[in-house]
Amino acid sequence: MSRRSRSLVIVSVIAALFLPVLANRDSFPISTYPMYAGTRGTEVSFVTAQGIDADGSVVPLSLATIGASDDPLVVAGELRDVVRLDQADSRCRVIAGRLGARGGDDFADVEAVELVTERHDTVASLRGEDSLRDRTVHARCGVGG
């Protein structure tokens, strides 16, 4: 391979990798790598699913129960889409069904599942202070029928 051809290969690879940056369009596998690049405030809204016991107290559910996955990025993205697409009721029932099917003592007190958006002051949370600023319930469904 000539020197000119080798130069062309390297220039082409660099150009291809920079293409999404010039087009300002993230994709895969060539990307603009925007993860964690933006600024972020301290108050953030999170979509999640929570168990509710007989007293009305919130019982945190596991990642596997909420999203049938071990990847929080994937589960968080799915839940955002579910709310955006107005499918909270059906997803709530899926999670409640998952909870009922698993059985065991871990979530024995859970009587209902709520799919919610909670707004937290994340820095306050890590400082051990009260962090919940707002809570919106998108769907509520019973566990075990």
Add this chain to the structure above:
Amino acid sequence: MWSRLVDSTAPAERVAAFRMCVGVFVLLYLAIRVPVFWDLATRSGTTFDGVGLFGWRDTPLPVSMIRTTVVVAFVSGVGMTIGYRFRATAPVFALAMLLLTTYRSSWGQLLHFENLFTLHLVLLAVSPAADAWSLDARRGTIARREATTYGLVMQVACVMVVVTYVIAGIAKLRIGGAEWMFGDTLRNHISYSAVRLELLGGDGSPLAGVVVRNAWILPPMAIGSVIVELSAPIALLGGRWRNGWVAAAWFMHLAIYALMLVGFPYPLFLIAFTPFFPLERVRDIDLRRWLPVQRQSAHSP
């Protein structure tokens, strides 16, 4: 630097060692993540949002196609790694992984830790990476190429790493601006990651609370990470520049994992940085030097 890129030479064994490193890593990654890839087949189609190769699709692929691709990836991956019928197995492995990783990012959340090894697989698929240390080479039918050809493969692999980091650094300046380095952005990202994990049933990093309560440490870390990313091209100079940059980049990933539990396995396990080094010299390492028992016996009469 341009001359180093274009005129670089390497033995066929270096590309072969790179092939084996990437092959073993991706096979292990696939084996560990196989439940995730397997379950992609049965995901609800309502949240499907095709990217890359699947940018034209609005609906998920058939279950059988995804699961067949997982099996094909395993089989071709073994072939690619050991260099068996490389001209067929390497492109099939690269294409299968490209399909699986692209498909995995097609559900509303682009996952950026699979980009680099996918790019390296594509590069290896079109490279003479089985000219040495392979079953194909043992058959003796492969003619060696010029050293600049193997050098080009390694340099392109390095360029992929370097450009990836530079783009990530540019993104922080372009999107976050000076605030990203000098403001509270990094503190807020760390606390965001921890709270998100806790609300999704997991546990945030125990170190997250420590650094948030001692936030003075974070702006120097933010500035340092942008410097590491933008200075990636110095790794192409080789020698101490390369060693220093690789160490800094690895430490940056280690810190990200420690503080946010966000792991980039390809660089964390150093495989991403292997093309910067003369990998073929691994065969010259005398393991007996590190075995004290054998050294004693060597001195005994």
